[in-house]
Amino acid sequence: MTVSEPVLADLTTLRVGGPSARLLTATTTDELVEHATAAWEDDAWLVLGGGSNLLVADDGFDGTVVLVRTRGVEHETDADGVTVRVAAGEPWDAFVATTVEHGWTGLEALSGIPGTVGAAPVQNIGAYGVELSDVLTRIEFLDAATGERAWVPAAELALGYRTSTLKHGRRGVVLTVEFRLGTVSEAGVPVRYAQLAGSLGVDLGSSVAPETVRSEVLRLRGSKGMVLDAEDHDTWSAGSFFTNPIVSAGFAETLPAEAPRWPAGDDVKLSAAWLIERSGVHRGYAVPGSRAAISSKHTLALTNRGGATAAQVAELARYVQVTVLNRFGVSLVPEPVVVGDLLA
Secondary structure: OEEEOOEHHHHOOOOOOOEEEEEEEEOOHHHHHHHHHHHOOOOOEEEEOOOOOEEEOOOOEEEEEEEEOOOOEEEEEEOOEEEEEEEOOOEHHHHHHHHHHHOEEOOHHHOOOOOEHHHHHHHOOEEOOEEHHHOEEEEEEEEOOOOOEEEEEHHHHOOEOOEOOOOOOOOEEEEEEEEEEEEOOOOOEEOOOHHHHHHHOOOOOOEEOHHHHHHHHHHHHHHOOOOOOOOOHHHOEEEEOEOOOEEEHHHHOOOOOOOOEEEEOOEEEEOHHHHHHHOOOOOOOOOOOOOEEEOOOOOOEEEEOOOOOHHHHHHHHHHHHHHHHHHHOOOOOEOOEEEOOOOO
């Protein structure tokens, strides 16, 4: 067991955040169970994977952090596809690369997303027309309320747009994630997102080799500062800081006709990036004197330009929220998990 008192800025992609009272690092699943159980004896505990969807206050976290560094990928192939079980601490993009190398299909459009496999179901991550819920079958979960370790079907996780019961109320630790993937055919995999199809020069719905999809997704994400690079401050972020708002169809009709929108059941999903830009908050914008700024490549990313504090990131987030609310009457909801009283 490794115990230390880290500065959480060193463990998050935003590179902000103060110390935690205690850090327990788990490198095996059994160790993860042991550390999580020990952490639950504290009033405050936090499970940390890649730190890519986290904003931690400058005064840190007065509790136990369980750092998930477990590894392992197992698979079983049959005539209809492949079942893959992955340890929670596996880096997400490295796992996606493994699936492409093995000819397993379904995750190639989710290339380049930072973080760990265990964190992916919490947000129901998605990109370029694909969501984790498309291929997730179940998770192995250690329940903080009961102490029980069991497999939970994906259907019980209420997976939705960047949400799940794991994000809202179901407390515990994801130990293992199971996927049901396809196997590559000569035709390839269908392209489900217009921007990706356009950049590939194919029609929407056309089939392309999985490795081609992965390569182009990585290029697109890189052009938006969404592939981690220590030398590029545009990647010192938590990814998209705000979710795309979902509003009633009636409210959507009050917005300018050119505002992008997509069906979301009986409601309408709007583009948070469009709302921000049309509110007058442009790429590269920073509150005067602050080291936090809107990415120069992607309006939805709030970045650390070097030496930023969590308070400065939060100040910028609040400024964006107020500006969009005043201009369009839309409340933007932060996507990252916020540790501390930053956005209250």
